[in-house]
Amino acid sequence: MTTTRTKIEQMSAEVVDSNPYSRLMALKRMGIVENYEDIRKYTVAIVGVGGVGSVTAEMLTRCGIGKLILFDYDKVELANMNRLFFQPDQCGLSKVEAARITLQNINPDVVIEVHNFNITLVDNFDVFLNRIKEGSLTNGPVDLVLSCVDNFEARMTINMACNQLSQTWFESGVSENAVSGHIQLIIPGESACFACAPPLIVASSIDEKTLKKDGVCAASLPTTMGVVAGFLVQNTLKKLLKFGEVSWYLGYSALTDFFPKMKLKPNPTCDDSYCIQRQREFNAKPKEDISAPEQAKVKEVVHEDNEWGISLVDESVDTEESRTHVQLTEGVTLAYSLPAATSIVEDVPSGEVDESEQSLEDLARQLKSM
């Protein structure tokens, strides 16, 4: 075996076996991306370096991203070996440290900063906030935050930080039964934040009652997690390098290979005061300033037998009325129901969103599973 490769000063399109960037720079010649080498300017923060986050970090590293900032506080275990990235000989290492070693070996051109702590703890939150605000290669805000965490609390923490900093981010998730997942673009003020509505999950059409609650660990598959990471990084590349159409919400149901898409409008009665502030700012903006993903038009699909009783609204229609509703696309359901008074799903009878009465225990389990 030869040694690890040395750093490369400038990305080249030269077609030789020794150039790790030739197949990426070819995207320019193919007419897909105008300035691929711009990727070196960008900084992406990844929160959670597990089944989705580690693969996300590896993809961005191989794509030659400028800088990655990784947050996690977990250790590598043999129980993680059913997902891509970590190797058995890394057991016992912190996930961020194991990731740093592997990623730096794959591509020494990427600047990698790691934080081995829990962002939901008060003291760490301030550091987290600071790194989002000043962590880029030029000590400015990062270009994108990618949430790859596995619990509700961490998502709410990221949401709080991003609303406060007006930071664009992608949320991602994989279901407890391992056969569905999603990504969701959140631009504070412009699209629903994580606190605007109950989190959306792709319905698996599996009877939840078959789930036993004792001695349970969530199932996971390298396939579903690899697909979700692929969607996440692909849309990250589209957003940063300005090509194609960035998806607002993209779901994946593995059992039927079904991929729901939609856009979610912010909730004017959201509990997060920073979200309300961002909405005011966004509404005051002239329309030309609306961000690029707005161009993405979700296909309007007519389903007469829509089991949710929800009529889909073409998302290009942006009336005052449509802005106050969650437009649920087929095959997607809310993780739980909000009381009608504070809900932005008032047009959707809650019984049709979730037909079963939910106990707090059920709710806690569902939240834990995201």
Next chain:
Amino acid sequence: MTTTRTKIEQMSAEVVDSNPYSRLMALKRMGIVENYEDIRKYTVAIVGVGGVGSVTAEMLTRCGIGKLILFDYDKVELANMNRLFFQPDQCGLSKVEAARITLQNINPDVVIEVHNFNITLVDNFDVFLNRIKEGSLTNGPVDLVLSCVDNFEARMTINMACNQLSQTWFESGVSENAVSGHIQLIIPGESACFACAPPLIVASSIDEKTLKKDGVCAASLPTTMGVVAGFLVQNTLKKLLKFGEVSWYLGYSALTDFFPKMKLKPNPTCDDSYCIQRQREFNAKPKEDISAPEQAKVKEVVHEDNEWGISLVDESVDTEESRTHVQLTEGVTLAYSLPAATSIVEDVPSGEVDESEQSLEDLARQLKSM
């Protein structure tokens, strides 16, 4: 760092950090898979260990597949580092040998057999045929062949072998511009073989004229290849472990996050005599024997502005007439047009499938790119 893990005699569902199978065995408790541990009985052959094949092999290894047989004749180069799996310090090693070392380290329970040769050469073809026929853990036929090759000739060779042996396989591919891909299930006699119709590609809506032909290397992205590998292994798991609905054809257009699905019927005038023979056998079978994926019903989507002028036929309708036509779903196009006389796309005016006149040079480039 601790040492690599030792072999595990039997898959256990015990929820402890040291059990690499706990999250997979949880699929049983979740009601997704009935007998996950059966995965140890299965053998999968992977032809091509590049951007898609290597990730496919890693996913199956982490899922605990019984045996993998890998075929490739290429060496690892730095130019491959923009895709997942291989590391810079493996440069110069054969891809199958580098893969064997990594995979065996990840999961020593998987039996791994590698062949460092080109299957399209006559002498090697006989060995290839033999390993498909007798390569399983019980010296019988493998359970599935996965094509992860990057050229037309290798696909035709796999097709020839699988038609001859009546071997079920999945074809997969990623476009030359890196932003679309597909998987396709081929059951000889039941669905279209690779020689039945021109290969299908997901239209990228990129003007092909922007492609320059001098000094070109194909573009590739770890995202697109990771997603295609994820779809391939997910459908492999569904097929082997009998859960969910296996997709016949699943496309991925990364620019718009669009996922066309369809089923392709075999061509009764296919040039491959073994295909014709398998069709006769399939048609003579009582209907109950039709394989599981037949249950997969592709959603019927009504698009009034279908740009191909092709009306979609519900694939559950299996009349004599529908069996003689390729039913192209929206967003998918043929890689090239066949002369009308031998074509099974006679209902589709060729001008609407491909609006540009194609030179042999164009055709060669397109085939090379698959």
